[in-house]
Amino acid sequence: MATSNKSLRVLVEWMREQRGQAGLTYRELSSRTRFHATTLQRAASGESMPKLGTVLAYARACDASPETAKSLWKRARYEETLPRGGQRLSAPRLELVRDFADLGVSLVELYRRAGSPSFRSMEERAGGFGALPRSTARRIVNRQALPHNMEQFLAFLNVCDLPERERAAWVGAWSRAWRLAKQDAAEAAGTSILELSDPKGIEWFSGSSRNSERAGAILRRLAHFRDGEMVTVDVLPAISEQTPSPRERPRQAC
Incomplete structure (x- = not known):
């Protein structure tokens, strides 16, 4: 096989082994799938990265594990997407994710390890209208x-096939990143943040802002994760020292 992709080599060798164990010719393999024999033979040649659908059909026709085929394909696809000769951003361990920069790199790494699915397929798999638009995914x-x-x-x-058991760790990383962003925004605005004990998770802002315009730009569209709910918040106009406190005259964030 003329490929420098070690993971692709492993995938191809596995595919060939499955066909050998099944005792099938490519013509017989083709009769069990919707793919032409030439397409299946090319997929197991190692000359280029095969499509996932072809690999899964190949595996099922050989009565082999589709899960194993998909896992091997993802590794091969991941290795293929690594930059050649360029510097690759290294994602931190999830428990070390602290800010938006860390979180962004980690999401890209998760996407690549999922096999870099097309943005169209991500939008379709996300389900409801607007759940994850392809433009947003991109x-x-x-x-x-x-x-x-x-x-x-x-x-x-x-849509990146994250196992359910790993979801809590990702939610924790998300919460830490948002928490730090809010703290930075509050410091930039010279604003004290009071988190009131409200059943709906209402967020309140009070204090005298040194730079309310900058604070508004930073805090706008921020979200606070509490009790499994994401509450969108915004900065309130600067409040003078004479203004009653939020506990006396509360004002709900947008």
């Missing part, structure tokens, strides 16, 4: 944006 992968809210964040994790 911006997340290109590190131009982060998910808008928890629902979209979880949709991204789901």
Whole structure:
């Protein structure tokens, strides 16, 4: 096999082994799938990265494990997407994710390990209308944006085939990143943040802002994760020292 992709070599060798154990010719293999014999033979040649659908059909026709085939394909696809000769951003361990930069790199790494699915397929698999638009998925992968809210964040994790047992750790990373962003915004605005004990998770802001315009730009569209709910918050106008406190005259954030 003329390939420098070690994971692709492992995938191809596995595919060939499955066909050998099944005792099938490529013509017989083709009769069990919707793919031409030439397409199946090319998929197991190692000359190029085969499509996932072809690999899965190949495995099923050989009565082999589709799960194993998909796992091997993802590894091969991941290795193929690594930059050649360029510097690759290293994602921190999930428990060390602290801010938006860390979270963004980690999401890109998760996407690549999922086999870099097309943005169209991500949108379709996300389910409901607007759950994860392909344009948003593209911006997340290109590190131009982060998910808008928890629902979209979880949709991204789901379409990247994240196991359920790993979800809590990702939610923890998301919460830490948002918490730090709020703290930085509050410091930039010279604002004290009071988190009131409200059943709906209402967030309140009070204090005298040194730079309310900057604070507004930073805090706008921030979200706070509490008790499994994502509450969108915004900065309130600067409050003078004479203004009654939020406990006396509360004002709900947007």
